[in-house]
Amino acid sequence: ATPTAVMVGTGVGATQGVLIKGGKALESANKVNCIVFDKTGTLTVGKPVVVTTKLFKNMSIENFYEFTAAAEVNSEHPIAKAIVEHAKKTTEEQHHSWPEAHNFVSVSGHGVKATVLNQEILVGNKKMMLDHNITISADAEEILAEAESLARTGILVSLDGEVAGVLAVSDPLKPGANEVISILNSMKIKSIMVTGDNWGTANSIARQAGIETAIAEAQPETKATKIKELQASGYTVAMVGDGINDSPALVAADVGMAIGAGTDIAIEAADIVLMKSNLEDIIIAIDLSNKTFSRIR
Numbered sequence: 063a064t065p066t067a068v069m070v071g072t073g074v075g076a077t078q079g080v081l082i083k084g085g086k087a088l089e090s091a092n093k094v095n096c097i098v099f100d101k102t103g104t105l106t107v108g109k110p111v112v113v114t115t116k117l118f119k120n121m122s123i124e125n126f127y128e129f130t131a132a133a134e135v136n137s138e139h140p141i142a143k144a145i146v147e148h149a150k151k152t153t154e155e156q157h158h159s160w161p162e163a164h165n166f167v168s169v170s171g172h173g174v175k176a177t178v179l180n181q182e183i184l185v186g187n188k189k190m191m192l193d194h195n196i197t198i199s200a201d202a203e204e205i206l207a208e209a210e211s212l213a214r215t216g217i218l219v220s221l222d223g224e225v226a227g228v229l230a231v232s233d234p235l236k237p238g239a240n241e242v243i244s245i246l247n248s249m250k251i252k253s254i255m256v257t258g259d260n261w262g263t264a265n266s267i268a269r270q271a272g273i274e275t276a277i278a279e280a281q282p283e284t285k286a287t288k289i290k291e292l293q294a295s296g297y298t299v300a301m302v303g304d305g306i307n308d309s310p311a312l313v314a315a316d317v318g319m320a321i322g323a324g325t326d327i328a329i330e331a332a333d334i335v336l337m338k339s340n341l342e343d344i345i346i347a348i349d350l351s352n353k354t355f356s357r358i359r
């Protein structure tokens with residue numbers, strides 16, 4: 063393509079909210095034959111809400127949420143925000159000042175730990191509990207499995223070493239996600255999902271989206287490693303993500319695409335920014351690349 067064609071291509075992209083950072087990014091897009099999607103905030107809306115709570119300890123739901131919010135108010139994770147929002151509604155206080163949390167620790171990809179009112183509280187996934195030698199009862203397991211089958215994320219809360227409650231958090235698929243995957247399929251582009259979330263929830267969301275291959279419980283390095291593996295087996299790979307934890311993978315990919323509503327770090331790491339946060343715009347970017355690099359030579 064001539065430099066003028068590239069300029070026109072990126073210009074057309076810009077008018078449609080597809081920010082293409084240079085000619086190389088535009089050129090690589092039409093060679094992509096595999097796209098790796100992050101789950102939370104990329105395929106899903108990214109604003110989780112607490113939908114169910116099951117208590118396992120003889121305490122009031124208000125009291126349970128006071129403890130849980132006191133720990134989670136210190137975390138930036140979308141799940142933490144969902145829990146604090148729900149706690150505000152549940153406790154119906156005018157001014158939400160939670161008990162103070164001491165010794166707060168955030169364990170990336172697992173959950174949080176703190177001391178609240180002299181009790182040790184853990185909020186997180188199964189791994190978080192098992193790493194702290196907390197027994198998960200068959201009843202709790204059942205609730206987790208049910209949540210996962212409904213594409214929800216189950217979160218455990220323990221107080222002084224015992225599971226006090228399990229809550230389910232829902233973060234639905236973006237409308238149209240399914241259609242985008244099926245269009246990509248028809249373009250012979252393979253779609254894969256990678257997430258830090260558990261296998262059950264990951265498989266449910268992937269199924270809803272029409273994605274055959276899902277990889278769960280992935281650390282940020284795992285996401286980048288997966289991309290390099292795909293490249294080594296001959297794929298030209300695009301990564302679509304929104305989080306800080308997606309940035310190594312966005313850099314590793316042949317084309318990194320960031321969701322516009324995502325974190326600054328992801329936007330900086332990407333070659334293409336989908337300003338409207340619509341998954342449809344992935345197809346617009348590929349089409350533009352096709353038009354620019356096949357029509358004019």
Ligand code: ADP
Pocket residue numbers: 101102134137139141142169170171172173174185186187215216217257258259260280305307
């Ligand atoms: P992702 O953003 O892809 O879902 P993360 O690596 O951020 O992945 O988190 C993986 C899992 O760890 C979450 O699904 C959740 O179960 C657990 N987790 C992480 N942070 C928290 C938190 N602040 N509170 C509760 N659970 C958490």
Ligand code: MG
Pocket residue numbers: 100101102103104303304305
């Ligand atoms: Mg995400």
